[in-house]
Amino acid sequence: MDHPKTTSRRILVMGVSGSGKSHIGRLLAERLGVEFIDGDDHHPQANIDKMARGIPLNDDDRQGWLDTLAGLIADYHRRDASLVIGCSALKRRYRDQLRSGDPALAILFLEGSREQLLERLTSREGHFFTGEAMLESQLADLEPPGSDEAITLNIGDSPESLAAAFIASLDSTYC
Ligand SMILES: Nc1ncnc2c1ncn2[C@@H]1O[C@H](COP(=O)(O)OP(=O)(O)OP(=O)(O)O)[C@@H](O)[C@H]1O
Ligand SMILES: O=C(O)[C@H](O)[C@@H](O)[C@H](O)[C@H](O)CO
Known part of the structure; x- marks a missing residue:
């Protein structure tokens, strides 16, 4: 798809829990000298409580949260300001919702095997999202984005x- 050349861009870092959205997103933002927003910081408390009880979110739980994130993306787009945002964005329609804020939203999908992801999740401490069953539900919901x-x-x-690698791919996409 052809997009008008722009001096700013919005980037979504997506993937299941433990794939590194926060870590890579923050690093990417730092390298690009732009702001980072962690989608997890915008969950309503009810969603956090639900996940902490080991219950996966469903489409309804995610609706308002995705709306909030799409609104943030739209705001940065309107102001022609750059942004890296981390969000699981597991399903195609969730990504469509986020793209409603910026049709040229660039996406980095962090892909990993069940084993790699489980290892990352079990070595991480102090996070509300834990447990193999929760990871299974994320993998079941995941609709991996194509090229x-x-x-x-x-x-x-x-x-x-x-x-x-992502910055190099962006340069070839946008220049
Ligand atoms: N490429 C990598 N190599 C090694 N360790 C990594 C890498 N990416 C992330 N990590 C580590 O893996 C763990 C999970 O990463 P992170 O918390 O960023 O994932 P996440 O996708 O944001 O998870 P969640 O959605 O549950 O918040 C962290 O301890 C992080 O430091
Ligand atoms: O879509 C979802 O089910 C949730 O957003 C989760 O992905 C969490 O936000 C995150 O992974 C936990 O840290």
Whole structure:
């Protein structure tokens, strides 16, 4: 798809829990010198409580939250300000909702195997999202984006390599 050349861009870092959205998103924003928003910080408390009880979110739970994030993306787009935002964005229609804020939203999909993801989740401490069953539900909901929607990178690489590879792909897409 052809998009008008712009001096700013909005970037979504997506993937299931433990794929590295917060870590890679923050690093990417730092490398690009732009703001980072962690989608998790915008969940209503009811969603956090539900996940902390080990109950996966459903479409209804995610609706208002995705609306909030789409609104933030739209706001940055309107102001021609750059942004990296982390959000699981598991289903195609969730991404469509986020793209309603910026049709040229660039997407980095962090892809990993069940084993890689479980290892990352079990070594992480102090987070409300835990447990193998929760990861299973995320993998069941995941509709992986194709190359028409996203740049896909495997989480086995170091954070620095992932950020550099994505930035290189952006340059070739946008220049
Ligand atoms: N490429 C990587 N290599 C090694 N460790 C990583 C990498 N990416 C992330 N990590 C580590 O893996 C763990 C999970 O990463 P992170 O919290 O960023 O995932 P997340 O997708 O934001 O998860 P959630 O959606 O549950 O918040 C963290 O401890 C993080 O430091
Ligand atoms: O869509 C969802 O089910 C949720 O957003 C989860 O993905 C959490 O936000 C996150 O992964 C936990 O940290």
